[in-house]
Amino acid sequence: MPEFFxxxxxxxxxxxxxxxxxxxxxxxxxxxxxxxxxxxxxSSAQITALYTTQMLLxxxxxxVTNLEPKQVGPFISEVLVLGVDGKSDGDIILIAPEDxxxxxxxxx
Numbered sequence: 001m002p003e004f005f006x007x008x009x010x011x012x013x014x015x016x017x018x019x020x021x022x023x024x025x026x027x028x029x030x031x032x033x034x035x036x037x038x039x040x041x042x043s044s045a046q047i048t049a050l051y052t053t054q055m056l057l058x059x060x061x062x063x064v065t066n067l068e069p070k071q072v073g074p075f076i077s078e079v080l081v082l083g084v085d086g087k088s089d090g091d092i093i094l095i096a097p098e099d100x101x102x103x104x105x106x107x108x
Contacts, residue, residue, distance in 0.1 A: 006066070007064055007066065008064065008065050008066040008106065009062055009063070009064055009065070009082070009106065009107035010034050010038065010062070010063060010065045010104055010105065010106055010107065011034075011060055011061070011062060011097055011101055011102070011103055011104065011105045011107065012032035012033055012034045012041070012060070012061055012062075012063055012065075012079070012103055012104070013032065013033045013058060013059070013060055013061075013103045014030055014031070014032050014033075014056045014057060014058065014059045014060075014061060015031050015032065015033045015040065015057070015058075016030070016031035016057075017029070017030050017031075017053040017056040017057060018053060019048075019053065020044055020072075020073075020075065022073045022074055022075070023044065023046075023072070023073060024073075025046055026046065026048040026049075027044050027045060027046045027047075027048065027072075028044070028045050028047060028048060028051075028053060028056065029042065029043075029044060029075055030042065030043045030044070030045055030056065030081065032061065032063060032079060032081070033103055034063075034065060034079075034103060034104045035102065035103045035104025035105075036104065037104055038065060038104060041063075041065065041078040041079045042075065042076060042077060042078050042079070043063065043077050043078065043079045043080065043081050044072040044075055044077040045081045045083075045092075046090075046092065047081075047083060047092045047094060049086070049088070049090050049091045049092065050086060050091050050092065050093060051094070059094070059096065060096045060097055060100070060101070060103070061081050061082070061094050061095070061096055062081075062082045062095045062096065062097070062107055063079040063080055063081045063082060064079060064080040064082065065079050067079070067080055081094065082094070082095040083095055
């Protein structure tokens with residue numbers, strides 16, 4: 001695992017979201033566009049309490065993009081989408097830029 005300052009955080013746009021029916025806990029399969037340099041990467045995210053698949057389409061998110069891919073059941077999760085705990089147990093609120101920015105931009 002990379003050291004903290006080696007961790008690469010980038011802005012991506014969710015272009016596809018599906019229910020991850022094979023997951024042990026409720027989750028979505030996400031396809032996130034990180035622009036020309038990284039392209040579209042996949043992620044499994046347990047964010048079903050506050051988001052529907054329709055709400056996620058077009059949403060900008062922050063993700064860790066330089067971790068090793070992880071096998072999650074039959075799905076490969078290539079990036080880690082970041083979120084914070086919500087008010088209730090299990091509620092995850094996605095971290096996103098306040099204003100529109102170019103997808104693929106690094107977080108500093």
